[in-house]
Amino acid sequence: MFEAKPDSELIIKSVLEHFTYLRFRNSFSRIDNYSFASPQPWSSPCPICDEKHGNYGLHGEWYCENRNQLPYNHELAKLYFQDKLEYCLTCNTSSNKLKVIVA
Numbered sequence: 547m548f549e550a551k552p553d554s555e556l557i558i559k560s561v562l563e564h565f566t567y568l569r570f571r572n573s574f575s576r577i578d579n580y581s582f583a584s585p586q587p588w589s590s591p592c593p594i595c596d597e598k599h600g601n602y603g604l605h606g607e608w609y610c611e612n613r614n615q616l617p618y619n620h621e622l623a624k625l626y627f628q629d630k631l632e633y634c635l636t637c638n639t640s641s642n643k644l645k646v647i648v649a
Contacts, residue, residue, distance in 0.1 A: 597639055607633070
């Protein structure tokens with residue numbers, strides 16, 4: 547986990563540098579989508595749930611430190627909630643979140 551400003555491009559770059567087995571697919575409605583870079587994604591264990599669930603990939607989203615999901619504007623959210631922001635990765639098969647970045 548490391549600290550960063552909520553800059554989308556920097557966050558995505560940082561995630562890809564730290565999790566070299568992921569690749570960025572797209573961003574849609576505040577959610578960044580990553581897939582496994584392996585040609586055989588079903589053989590890669592998920593860093594969140596430790597299962598092998600194929601190329602469903604992972605999602606990155608901003609949360610407040612208290613785990614509430616944020617509105618789209620990160621700066622406004624930080625003022626409103628007066629909490630630290632966390633960028634967390636989640637997978638499709640688990641409700642667990644892997645905290646990656648604190649801002």
